[in-house]
Amino acid sequence: MHSDRTDRPHRPHRPDHPDRTANLLGAAALAVTDLVLAAARARGVGPSAAAALVVLSAAPGITVTELGRRVGLSQSAAVRMVDGLAAAGLAERGGGPGRSVAVRLTAGGRTSAADLLAAREAVLSDALADLSEEDREALTGPLSRLLASLYGRIGDTELICRLCDRGRCTTGAPCPVGAAARAAGDR
Structure with missing residues (x-):
């Protein structure tokens, strides 16, 4: 059976209703996230790689495992992400404490991280411009x-x-x- 909007009970619009505030926050959060991630993709990196570049710019030499934790990836997914960053010439591995592997940005990675932060700033400033x-x-x-x-x-x-x-x-x-x-x- 087909249902359309006229079948639903009418709820009066209340601008101060907390459910509306939560809904507005959710829509705004997703829209801003989409714009920031689109800016990262336009620079050739996905969400996890963008986060990794920014994290590594602030914490050079952290281990692959710690990098994965900071960007919300499992250790194996973090290894694959670092492999991709290294293949793109954005990061390099080095010795870490014990048997761990430290990750540092290359000059190109530092430039990419700065570019990502500038693009993020532009998106956020534009979102607030009105x-x-x-x-x-x-x-x-x-x-x-x-x-x-x-x-x-x-x-x-x-x-x-x-x-x-x-x-x-x-x-x-x-x-x-x-x-x-x-x-x-x-x-």
């Missing part, structure tokens, strides 16, 4: 509290911040995710 400066400033507090709350659920600063421009986040104020980790005694 908001007034007052609206943008008004978002800072709620977004900081939301990130701190999300840290409480996810519990991993590196995973949450895997595509962050860390210099921007810590200029003028502490990173809300790092502050939440310190408050929880995790740092």
Whole structure:
């Protein structure tokens, strides 16, 4: 049997309804994520590789296993990702502690990471371009509290911040995710 919108009960539109706020947040989060990932794909890398380049630019010489943890990949998937980065001339392996293998960006990898962060910044700035400066400033507090709350659920600063421009986040104020980790005694 065919059902269309007229068969559903009408729910009045309430702009302050929390379900609407959650829905708007979900749509905005997915749209921004899609735009950021499209910018990465336009530069020839997928989401995990983009995150790996950004992570390695901030933490050169971490092990393959640690890199995988920070970008949300299993150890075997991280090895395959590093293989791809090395084949593309973006990363290289070296000795790490014990039998572990450390990963560092090549000059091309550092350039790619900087390009990815610049593209991310452009996407995010463009997404906020239609908001007034007052609206943008008004978002800072709620977004900081939301990130701190999300840290409480996810519990991993590196995973949450895997595509962050860390210099921007810590200029003028502490990173809300790092502050939440310190408050929880995790740092």
